[in-house]
Structure formats: structure tokens, C-alpha cells
């Protein structure tokens with residue numbers, strides 16, 4: 141009897157606590173919405189229609205948002221409890237990307253917890269900045285030459301496999317490329333030779349894909365914002381299972397590498413590994429500096445995996461599609477390749493800066509198909525843009541997909557014209573009219589790495 145009474149009391153207290161949290165959340169969001177009520181954009185009813193469209197027809201919802209952005213360069217809408225402010229002019233995007241009042245990711249990025257917590261991807265403040273500073277040189281600069289050896293090796297295997305396919309069947313380039321990218325990523329990040337091209341094993345890439353898909357699904361489904369509801373849903377369960385897979389796999393590698401490093405000492409460890417991976421470099425550093433514990437290494441390595449997979453695979457596939465559709469561009473790329481490396485040579489670090497036309501082609505593909513069509517940020521203090529105030533607590537959506545196709549900044553914006561990225565044409569363009577890697581202090585740390 142007493143036990144039943146106690147259980148009843150606990151249930152009531154939990155209920156009150158949950159209701160209080162929901163109430164506080166709505167009051168906070170309501171105040172933000174009120175602060176932004178003078179901004180132009182969708183009315184409350186049109187915003188409700190927008191959410192209804194999201195749950196029924198994503199394309200319709202997207203079109204409604206685009207229509208609004210075309211009408212108002214700074215336009216607001218409500219996504220459930222969130223005040224969203226869409227911005228598409230390069231000069232306004234520049235203000236947001238550079239301001240100290242908009243360096244935080246929106247709270248929806250916390251939906252990646254417990255997979256990653258306060259790290260490169262969803263962190264904020266001094267700790268995140270310190271991690272960025274530590275990791276950036278490891279994915280760029282002189283270490284690139286180590287990774288290029290791996291890229292050449294894996295690409296050779298990929299081309300061999302592809303040349304058999306191209307002679308016999310129709311195939312999906314995105315699917316075929318996954319294996320090569322998985323192997324490149326494994327060796328570059330973990331220093332472990334990948335087996336995907338040999339065995340077809342894509343356990344880790346698929347887990348990354350699952351967490352990204354379920355994360356985006358939750359972001360656009362306000363009814364799944366409460367964690368206890370999300371955990372009960374199908375996507376919530378898939379997210380949890382993929383999180384377990386990634387945590388188990390990567391934690392084991394971190395522990396093994398750290399033990400090996402401690403057992404051998406730096407000198408010998410380096411002698412064994414003349415081409416250290418990103419994880420090797422990170423462990424070498426943190427063993428001495430204690431800048432991160434194992435859990436933090438785990439979170440940052442997962443963030444790098446996000447960067448590698450979906451983005452690179454997507455942009456590679458779109459580039460191939462563009463080359464297939466534009467034979468003149470394909471011929472020019474071939475000529476440039478033959479001139480610089482010949483028919484069968486590997487690409488060297490010194491060659492990379494010489495692929496001027498290839499750079500233009502990739503940039504033009506990134507312009508038409510930005511990996512991040514919308515770049516979101518939380519406004520952490522009232523931010524003035526022109527005559528508008530973006531209130532503290534609102535979420536800014538930087539609409540790269542619209543900026544990249546604005547007729548004010550691009551002639552014939554829907555056409556694929558790589559030459560528009562020539563040095564002369566790029567010089568006269570607003571620097572924030574093209575933001576595939578975002579900009580400011582929170583821009584993509586893998587941008588240089590990726591283009592290479």
C-alpha cells in the first residue's frame with residue numbers, strides 16, 4: 141500500500157515536472173515570437189499551413205518558404221515554437237556569419253545528443269573553439285600529403301571496379317562511390333585500411349547516414365521535439381541503434397590506439413606510422429596536452445565522419461552528373477588532367493593548385509547543388525540588420541540555395557557555367573554570394589581538404 145502510494149506520488153511529481161518544463165519552454169518561445177512580430181513574412185495561419193505541408197508534402201512546404209524569401213529578403217515564419225528568420229542577401233548573410241551574436245547552432249542541433257555532445261558539430265563557446273583550433277591543422281596543411289597517398293590508392297581500385305561496370309551495365313554512381321569513400325575515410329581518419337571495396341561492408345557509413353537522416357527528420361517534425369516522445373518513435377529507435385554502433389566501434393579504436401601509443405612512446409609510434417591518420421595526430425597531441433578525454437575525441441571524430449560522408453559523396457555524384465550532361469566541360473577537364481598528370485599518373489600535392497578548371501567545375505556544382513542549402517544559426521543577442529532586429533533566441537536560416545541562384549549576383553543562374561568562377565569574375569562578386577562551406581569563424585573546417 142505504502143509502495144503504491146509512493147509510486148503514485150513519484151508519477152505525479154514527474155508529470156508536474158514535465159508539464160513545468162513544457163510550460164517554461166513555450167513561454168520562452170512565445171516571448172521570442174512576440175519580439176519578432178514586426179518582421180515581414182508568413183502570418184501565424186500561413187505558418188500553420190507551412191507545418192501542415194511539411195508533414196504532408198515536403199516539396200510544397202519548401203516552395204512556400206522560397207516564395208516568402210523571394211518576396212522578403214528578410215522574412216520570418218514560425219516552425220511550431222520556433223521563430224525562423226530566412227535571410228538570402230549576401231550582405232545580410234555576411235553580417236550573420238561574422239557576428240559574435242550568431243555563432244551558436246540552434247537548439248535543434250542538440251538532437252544529436254547523446255551521439256555527440258558539445259563538440260565540433262553542435263558545441264559552442266571556448267571549448268568548441270579550442271577543439272577547432274586543434275583539429276584544423278590536422279585536416280589541412282602539410283598533413284594533406286599523407287592523405288593523398290591513400291586517396292590515390294583507393295581511387296585506383298575504384299576506377300578498376302568502375303571500368304568493369306561501365307562496359308556492362310547501368311549503375312548508380314552514388315552507390316558505387318560509397319565503398320571507395322568509406323575506405324578513404326577509414327584510412328584518413330582512423331589509420332586503418334578500409335575493407336568496403338573488398339567486402340562491401342558499409343556498417344559505419346550506414347550508421348552515419350541513419351543518424352543524419354533521423355536527425356533531419358526530427359528537426360522538421362516539431363511534434364518529435366520532446367525527447368521522451370522521440371525515443372518512443374521509430375526514427376528515435378533507429379537513431380539510438382546507430383549511435384550504439386558508432387560509439388562502440390570508434391571507442392574501441394580510440395582505446396586501442398591510445399594504449400599502443402602509451403606502450404610505444406611517441407618516437408617509436410611515429411616510426412611505425414610514417415603517415416599518421418587524423419586520429420593518430422589527435423592522440424599524439426592529447427596524450428601530452430590532456431586537451432581532450434576519450435569521450436571528447438569520440439565526439440569530434442564522429443563530427444568529422446559527418447563531414448566526410450554525405451557531403452563528399454553528394455557533391456562528387458552531382459559533379460559526375462554535370463560532366464555527363466555537359467560534354468564540352470568534360471572534354472576541358474580531361475585536357476587539363478592529361479596536361480598536368482598524364483593518363484596514368486597519381487595526383488601529387490604539388491599538382492593540386494594547378495587544376496584550375498576542375499576547381500571551377502566543382503565550385504559551379506557546389507553553387508547549383510549546395511550540400512547545406514540552408515545554414516541555421518541561433519541568434520544569441522538582438523542583432524540588427526538594416527532596419528530589422530533579429531530577436532535573441534530566434535533562428536536565422538541563411539538560404540544559400542537562393543543566394544547561389546540570385547539573378548542579382550549571377551547571370552543565367554540556372555545554367556551550368558564553370559567559367560563564372562574564373563579569377564576575374566569571382567573578384568567582382570560579393571564574397572558571400574557563394575557560401576557552400578559557410579563563412580566566418582564557424583565555416584566548414586574541411587573545406588580546403590574537401591576541394592583537394
Ligand code: HEM
Pocket residue numbers: 260261262272279443444446447448451452455511512515516575576577578579581582583584585586587589590
Ligand atoms: C563538399 C564537401 C563539404 C561541404 C560542402 C561542407 C559544408 C559545410 C557547411 C555548410 C557547414 C556548416 C557551417 C556553419 O554552420 O556555418 C559545415 C560544417 C562542418 N564541416 Fe563541412 N563540408 C564539407 C566537407 C567536410 C569535410 C571533408 C570535413 C572533415 C574533414 C568537414 C567537417 C565539418 C565540421 C567538423 C563542421 C562543423 C563546424 C562548426 O560547426 O564549427 N566538412 N560543412
